[in-house]
Amino acid sequence: MNRSLKALGLIALITLFASCKKDDGADVTPPRDYTVQYAAEKVQIEEYMQTHYMTVDANFNVTFDTLVAGSGHVSIWDQTDYPKISKNVYSVAEANVPLYTLYYIVLQQGVGIAPTRADNVKVAYRGQLFDGTQFDYNPLGETPLNLSGTIEGWQEIIPMFRPGVYVDEPGSPNPPSYQNYGAGVMFVPSGLAYYNSGSGNVGAYEPLIFSFKLHAAEYLDADSDGILNINERESEFSDPFYYNTDKDKGDVTLDHTVAYKDGYAPNYLDPDDDDDGFSTQLELIDPDTDEEYPSFEAIRTNICSDTGTIKVHLDPTCHPE
Template identity: 30%
Template structure:
């Protein structure tokens, strides 16, 4: 995944309003500092990882009727000998330990790294996922105490760039998985997909909803998403011939902050990110006419050899 991302989220600007009983005055309190919540969230996630396991043995030697669902349990009683999510790697199982990536979140002028954790029970055999893709997913969202706050038993399509401005942890974490194999049509018209990616994403609250309370999700709640990634579609949102993942110009893992249009100060300037803009440099020549497609691959021209591809260079016509 190796993606460093800066997430400007609305929750930082939220306020909590309460009323005093004596005079009904409104008391406004700002959200708790991001750095303070980060410490609490990280401690809560580490405690969960050290005291919980998942059904790794089922995935290692699946029974004929195994439903390939992730199940988490507490290491106690009859399960006292289970291997925790922190320590399971190296005990003969292929991939049963949580891994992490840093995701940068801004607070004022400071960028603070937050760890996004993911568990790959089965990677999948299909297409690799990027932050720009459309994904066909089943999932269940739950809190660390096991409370389920959302669930889709039937698959749903998610356009990942949309999620980066919401639950960034989901959009970033799912890139650790691949889709399934080619689907086959059953006699009843349903489609069967096998060998898809299965796992879970664990995120601190700043990569989720942070201070914004949601239904069954209190403010500052770390979250878990169990996922089945069935299919991945590479996208070209603006149909300019360049796959959207290649329009992350600064390479930070987000598409919504990349805009290379030339700016005319005398005209109103509308921010349209490159992946949604069919004329990336604003020179009135469509991007599709400033690139070449060779054997199905995009080739970026640099006609004036200035190191800037033609489709990003308004000086090149």
């Protein structure tokens, strides 16, 4: 992956490193106060969206230009051709405390299953600064990268889209391509990017703009418990960081920062999802056949106690024989 997608910092439980890292011995400016810095950048991001317009071609390539009065163009902020969405998120870094508002534009939603922040993806993208400088460009998006090794802005926004379909028609003169992929634009404050460290042509405290196309996704099992990450979240587009069903927490959604302070991992990083002393993998055996359930959908409910619709691996009263 490119230098511009290095991780800002990952929690110890999933230290999955990007293939490129900061240069050893590089000078790092002492960090500014996160809350003060973000307040200034939020104004900058919103002002940019209100004073610039975007042009989108048939292949969802995006260009940005300054809005001129009387030109007939509509600002990014006010345009209605594509949904403008905001997502409120916290950083996983303990010292990074602001509640961030991440703005993004949906150019096309995509048709596959949305990945999680711990899955592999193929993404074509362009990264630029707010002065228009392009600092990174990957027009093909053929190299898989793990989202957990990217900046936090990517980990939050890419999973809000679905991948496309790979098309290779035998005998066709056209090269293979991806179709119906998710495509969008994200505006990332530096606190969810490189903050005071910078990266390559990105300086310290630089908010970033990415236009991107989510071509493909590979769905992984981060904790090797037999259940894919995409099945260890509450619903599609929800963040698996926030889903934890350990028995002493109840079947509830937790703020991941609280969960980690208390020593609890979310389900997708927890090999014993109901904290009953038996690994999730051991609980995925159908007692009627003594074989593994053939799919996540096939995992039984209500075979040990009257627990509603909870699946057996989330039921602390249900243990393997």
